[in-house]
Amino acid sequence: LALAEEQLRPPFFSILSPLYWPHLAAALALGVLVVLLARARGRPYTATSLRASVRAWSHPSARVDYAYYFVNGVIYPLLVVPWLTDDGALRAGVSDAITELFGARSAGARVGPFTLLVLSAAIFVAFDFGRFAGHWLQHRVPVLWEFHKVHHSARSLTPITTFRMHPVDLAVMATSTSLSVAAMAGLILHLFPGDESLWGELGLRVAVGFFVFDLTGSTLRHTSVWLSYGPYLGRILVSPAQHQIHHSADPRHF
Secondary structure, three states: OHHHHHHOOOHHHOOOOOOOHHHHHHHHHHHHHHHHHHHHOOOOOOHHHHHHHHHHHHOHHHHHHHHHHHHHHHHHHHHOHHHOOOHHHHHHHHHHHHHHHHOOOOOOOOOOHHHHHHHHHHHHHHHHHHHHHHHHHHHHOHHHHHHHHHHHOOOOOOHHHHHOOOHHHHHHHHHHHHHHHHHHHHHHHHHOOOOOOHHHHHHHHHHHHHHHHHHOOHHHHHOOOOOOOHHHHOOOOOOHHHHHHHOOOOHHHO
């Protein structure tokens, strides 16, 4: 219920939104830092490129993004989200299926802090895998690409481009993440029965994890600010630079 209420809050004040004001503030601070470091190292961040970043917000493509934002950020949560697959029912179904296969487990002691941390990480990874799987399908399945290419049609990138998605695209991503999280959560509920507060505590920690991750620059993915995580961390976390390459129309980036 708390997550559902959070989704209906204005994006600027919702911790679940890429437009949450601390995320935007962190993105601005990181963007300024990237420009200053680039200039100090003689890299090609010039006044011209900075002006181009500012002009991106008034680009015709950006104006289309604003229309998508209204549809996907305002109308979609009110009319479509309530009809999507219920995560709670999926969790319970997975847990019941595992119980039928392997039998019920007796309730144990309350889950400790370290175990909560491990289980929260498991949920985080399951959610990330669901996003990967959904995104992979959007690019590989021709009929899904017809919807997903709306997002890649953007000719100018701003944080609002995140909302430039066909409603079918959003439904695919919501379904893939619901299935992956439900599978992991159902397993957790089976392994640790009897602790009614467990899922709430896990949800809180996962939300905090995403909040912290978003502070590291994820809002800059749809901008022209070139922020790379380097050759090692970049193999684990998708940096803004990598996502900008993902949006590139240059054939050498395909």
